[in-house]
Amino acid sequence: MTISVAMTVNGKPVSGKVEARTLLVQFLREHLGMTGTHVGCDTSQCGACVVHVDGKSVKSCTMLAVQADGAKVTTIEGLAASADKLHPMQEAFRDNHALQCGFCTPGMVMSAIDMVKRHNYQLDEATVRHELEGNLCRCTGYHNIVKAILAAAPAMKAAGV
Known part of the structure; x- marks a missing residue:
């Protein structure tokens, strides 16, 4: 049907x-x-x-x-403002080397954006690590992913996204 x-x-x-x-x-x-x-x-x-x-x-x-x-x-695919202007979370992932093979990256980025918004742009490392429990990465060991999310939160707030 x-x-x-x-x-x-x-x-x-x-x-x-x-x-x-x-x-x-x-x-x-x-x-x-x-x-x-x-x-x-x-x-x-x-x-x-x-x-x-x-x-x-x-x-x-x-x-x-x-x-x-x-x-x-x-x-x-719908996050970037244009081909030349990434979403602040995408920029933070790039700038903090928060990806290797890239397979988990789309899901990580999408989860991270929601996480930042739900926590009103106020996160600490323990919260980020706890919130990422539903996302698996086999390459990076999460350290740079956590750094990227923490770096993106104030950038997202400043950009109003």
Whole structure:
């Protein structure tokens, strides 16, 4: 059985027909061609698939596309203001060497932005480490990821994002 879904993805209205069991991550990647959102574990353990749905971070491998019908979805591709101007969190990840292979990076960045906002731009290392428990990275050891998130919080506040 196919169902019509419509949502706003990265500021643009999109729609499509999906099977009722289609996951949001599948809709984004396979129907819309937005491959920045990664599929890592298929069990909601790794966080590589995190996107924002109506401003909150969500593991898109655990949400059906039909559940996002009518929602505002932001993926890693929708963060940068332009090709030349990255989101402050993306800049902080780059500047603090918070990535290696890059596979977990989209989910880490999306989770981190929500984390910073939920904590009103006031974070400490212990809070960041605790909040990252749902995101796995096999390359960096998290040290530079934590540094990046702490560096991005005041930059995000200053930029009003």
